Amino acid sequence: MSASSRILNLAVIPGDGIGQEVVAEGLKVLSAVLPQDVKLETKEYDFGARRYHATGETLTDADLDALKRHDAILLGAIGDPSVPSGVLERGFLLKLRFAFDHHVNLRPSKLLPGVATPLAGEPQIDFVVVREGTEGPYTGNGGTIRQGTEHEVATEVSVNTAYGVERVVRDAFARAQARPRKKLTLVHKNNVLTFAGHLWTNVFHRVAAEYPEVTTEYIHVDAATIYLVTQPERFDVIVTDNLFGDIITDLAAAVSGGIGVAASGNINPGGAFPSMFEPVHGSAPDIAGQGKADPTATVLSVALLLRHLGYEAEATRIEDAVSADLAERAGQPARSTAQIGDALAVRVAG
Amino acid sequence: MSASSRILNLAVIPGDGIGQEVVAEGLKVLSAVLPQDVKLETKEYDFGARRYHATGETLTDADLDALKRHDAILLGAIGDPSVPSGVLERGFLLKLRFAFDHHVNLRPSKLLPGVATPLAGEPQIDFVVVREGTEGPYTGNGGTIRQGTEHEVATEVSVNTAYGVERVVRDAFARAQARPRKKLTLVHKNNVLTFAGHLWTNVFHRVAAEYPEVTTEYIHVDAATIYLVTQPERFDVIVTDNLFGDIITDLAAAVSGGIGVAASGNINPGGAFPSMFEPVHGSAPDIAGQGKADPTATVLSVALLLRHLGYEAEATRIEDAVSADLAERAGQPARSTAQIGDALAVRVAG
Ligand SMILES: CC(C)[C@H](C(=O)O)[C@@H](O)C(=O)O
Ligand SMILES: CC(C)[C@H](C(=O)O)[C@@H](O)C(=O)O
Numbered sequence: 001m002s003a004s005s006r007i008l009n010l011a012v013i014p015g016d017g018i019g020q021e022v023v024a025e026g027l028k029v030l031s032a033v034l035p036q037d038v039k040l041e042t043k044e045y046d047f048g049a050r051r052y053h054a055t056g057e058t059l060t061d062a063d064l065d066a067l068k069r070h071d072a073i074l075l076g077a078i079g080d081p082s083v084p085s086g087v088l089e090r091g092f093l094l095k096l097r098f099a100f101d102h103h104v105n106l107r108p109s110k111l112l113p114g115v116a117t118p119l120a121g122e123p124q125i126d127f128v129v130v131r132e133g134t135e136g137p138y139t140g141n142g143g144t145i146r147q148g149t150e151h152e153v154a155t156e157v158s159v160n161t162a163y164g165v166e167r168v169v170r171d172a173f174a175r176a177q178a179r180p181r182k183k184l185t186l187v188h189k190n191n192v193l194t195f196a197g198h199l200w201t202n203v204f205h206r207v208a209a210e211y212p213e214v215t216t217e218y219i220h221v222d223a224a225t226i227y228l229v230t231q232p233e234r235f236d237v238i239v240t241d242n243l244f245g246d247i248i249t250d251l252a253a254a255v256s257g258g259i260g261v262a263a264s265g266n267i268n269p270g271g272a273f274p275s276m277f278e279p280v281h282g283s284a285p286d287i288a289g290q291g292k293a294d295p296t297a298t299v300l301s302v303a304l305l306l307r308h309l310g311y312e313a314e315a316t317r318i319e320d321a322v323s324a325d326l327a328e329r330a331g332q333p334a335r336s337t338a339q340i341g342d343a344l345a346v347r348v349a350g
Numbered sequence: 351m352s353a354s355s356r357i358l359n360l361a362v363i364p365g366d367g368i369g370q371e372v373v374a375e376g377l378k379v380l381s382a383v384l385p386q387d388v389k390l391e392t393k394e395y396d397f398g399a400r401r402y403h404a405t406g407e408t409l410t411d412a413d414l415d416a417l418k419r420h421d422a423i424l425l426g427a428i429g430d431p432s433v434p435s436g437v438l439e440r441g442f443l444l445k446l447r448f449a450f451d452h453h454v455n456l457r458p459s460k461l462l463p464g465v466a467t468p469l470a471g472e473p474q475i476d477f478v479v480v481r482e483g484t485e486g487p488y489t490g491n492g493g494t495i496r497q498g499t500e501h502e503v504a505t506e507v508s509v510n511t512a513y514g515v516e517r518v519v520r521d522a523f524a525r526a527q528a529r530p531r532k533k534l535t536l537v538h539k540n541n542v543l544t545f546a547g548h549l550w551t552n553v554f555h556r557v558a559a560e561y562p563e564v565t566t567e568y569i570h571v572d573a574a575t576i577y578l579v580t581q582p583e584r585f586d587v588i589v590t591d592n593l594f595g596d597i598i599t600d601l602a603a604a605v606s607g608g609i610g611v612a613a614s615g616n617i618n619p620g621g622a623f624p625s626m627f628e629p630v631h632g633s634a635p636d637i638a639g640q641g642k643a644d645p646t647a648t649v650l651s652v653a654l655l656l657r658h659l660g661y662e663a664e665a666t667r668i669e670d671a672v673s674a675d676l677a678e679r680a681g682q683p684a685r686s687t688a689q690i691g692d693a694l695a696v697r698v699a700g
Contacts, residue, residue: 085540085541085544085547085551086540086541086542086544086547086548089541089542090541090542090544094542117470118469118470118579118580119468119469119470119579120467120468120469120470120471121470137487137506137508137542137543138542140544141505142507142508142543142545142546143545144545144548144549146512147548147549148552149512150512150513150516151511151512151513152511152512152549153509153510153511153512154510154511154545154546154548154549155491155507155508155509155510155545155546156487156507156508156510156543156545156546157492157505157506157507157508158487158492158505158506158507158508159503159505160503160504160505160506161501161502161503161504162496162499162500162501162502162503163500163501166500189593189596190435190436191435191436191439191440192436192439192440192444192487192488192593192596193487193492193506194435194436194440194490195492195493195494195504195505195506196492196504196505196506197435197436198436198494198497198504199494199497199502199504201435202498221596221597222596222597222599222600222601223600225575225597225598225600225601225604226600226601226603226604226609229468229469229579229601229604229605230468230604230608243539243542246539246542246571246572247571247572247575247597248575249572250572250573250575250576251572251575251576251578251579251601253576254575254576254579254580255579258580259576
């Protein structure tokens with residue numbers, strides 16, 4: 001649904017732990033930034049640990065049908081220690097990414113003025129990772145035999161298709177072309193994972209020929225972690241596989257201000273299914289319900305959501321408000337989740 | 351071969367790029383530190399880009415037979431841009447690790463006084479990663495169909511066996527038990543790679559029961575990269591899969607002084623095959639032949655080699671010499687590869 005239709009019909013999934021709190025602030029800022037003539041319709045969905053314990057369900061076909069009818073999805077966080085590892089991840093988060101073909105997992109990293117970084121000096125960080133979201137080792141292919149015995153063999157199969165790799169590589173080239181520095185780095189491990197590595201590398205070079213203005217480079221994933229802490233300024237756009245993207249975007253978030261400010265979009269560029277936007281952080285059960293969670297990552301995810309739906313000016317207003325807010329935070333006493341949300345809502349409306 | 355036999359029969363593989371230079375210094379320090387009554391016998395082997403271009407060979411059965419007769423192997427670096435990515439990695443480095451069953455890939459990280467780190471503040475870093483070396487996504491299992499077409503499918507299969515996981519987990523518990531802090535962290539991604547993840551997690555818990563004094567924790571690999579830059583002091587011993595180990599040890603090297611000082615051992619603990627010791631860095635063709643390479647990582651790899659062969663006092667002497675040398679480096683003009691080697695040789699002999 002484009003901006004011109006003037007209804008924004010949003011599925012809201014607060015989820016577990018701090019999810020509830022941060023999503024409330026995300027919606028507060030969203031309401032404040034939307035033009036008067038855009039009607040925001042939200043429907044809240046109950047997913048995560050509570051529902052799993054109550055019903056055994058994580059994400060049903062009926063749920064998917066319902067979610068499909070929205071323009072986009074805003075998610076807080078899913079996950080709780082009371083649920084065995086993997087159940088909600090595979091049964092909800094990944095199931096949704098796969099069902100809605102969220103093949104572009106977009107994760108910008110920008111170190112904003114005034115924001116603390118664990119890195120020494122004054123690193124310049126402003127890049128975006130385009131992580132493939134529907135293939136690689138995340139497909140759930142694999143299995144186990146003789147489980148629990150000394151003869152167990154467990155496999156995980158990374159599946160990579162030319163179709164899947166090419167579409168995400170194309171998306172990344174288009175994003176690089178649109179940025180001032182026009183640089184794209186492919187991160188993989190093509191010297192060891194030679195089958196998948198050759199596919200990624202070949203597709204990358206083929207598409208590169210169509211983007212002569214984009215400077216390209218290839219870096220192994222292990223070396224990429226070094227550069228992320230020693231020369232993060234070398235990155236502009238990074239395109240990478242699902243698992244490598246998972247790893248380097250957490251590191252990227254850590255060096256560019258922490259997961260308290262890291263936003264992400266699980267995007268279906270063609271729009272066949274609604275895209276989902278969520279903070280990179282998890283449900284943080286240890287601080288849940290205390291008003292301590294920083295809603296900034298969720299608010300920035302709302303900006304990505306707006307940009308995806310065509311509300312470019314509103315997205316930029318949110319990002320500017322966050323920059324200004326973060327710049328003022330240094331040295332101030334910690335504010336509550338709601339206080340930060342209020343401050344941002346005032347700024348975007350102003 | 352144990353220390354009591356008083357012959358140290360070493361295979362030396364200088365390899366490509368800076369490999370030649372750093373290995374020469376490693377041997378210099380080794381000769382200087384060995385007790386008078388230990389006879390050092392070295393045999394140099396020609397592997398890497400030169401031989402590959404001349405003969406097409408990377409590592410033959412005859413080579414393996416010859417290498418097998420040594421007590422240990424010291425390697426400089428293998429790899430050159432003139433050789434297609436993967437050829438020397440799979441055809442030499444990984445082939446050797448697999449042929450000699452180097453299942454314990456040992457990578458200590460210690461931030462020594464005076465050494466620069468990209469991290470702010472004064473991080474305390476002193477941990478060792480026990481990386482599995484013969485399984486996971488490194489097995490070369492997988493393949494490709496319809497290569498080069500738009501219908502290509504390329505797979506990589508991570509193979510994990512109870513046998514392979516248990517032996518490396520046991521090795522890691524024993525190392526943790528022997529250290530003052532007695533803490534072991536399992537790093538995996540068991541919420542997504544559930545087949546392999548359950549195997550690793552179950553084996554880890556089973557072996558943990560035999561080590562009641564060792565504190566254990568589990569961390570996802572993505573979160574581990576965050577902790578490596580925000581709270582590296584939380585780690586004592588880490589045990590992890592081959593690929594995750596590859597990634598986090600480069601990051602660990604970066605935060606603890608750079609790959610110029612990162613050593614590693616590819617160890618066959620039972621001694622059925624010789625173990626191989628090598629700096630974590632690569633062949634760095636851009637600075638090869640200029641006497642600019644820092645031989646410290648190779649010298650520290652020699653220390654690991656000596657400890658593995660039972661020369662504990664000599665290993666410690668090297669490590670102390672390196673600490674002292676690094677502490678004096680700050681603010682001094684850069685020294686050449688040979689100057690650093692000379693200084694270390696003097697120190698260990700003194
Ligand atoms: C929770 C988990 C399934 C997820 C992932 O691995 O993709 C998370 O780490 C992320 O990065 O969104
Ligand atoms: C060169 C490559 C095969 C190797 C690996 O991936 O193990 C290297 O990165 C390492 O860490 O020793």
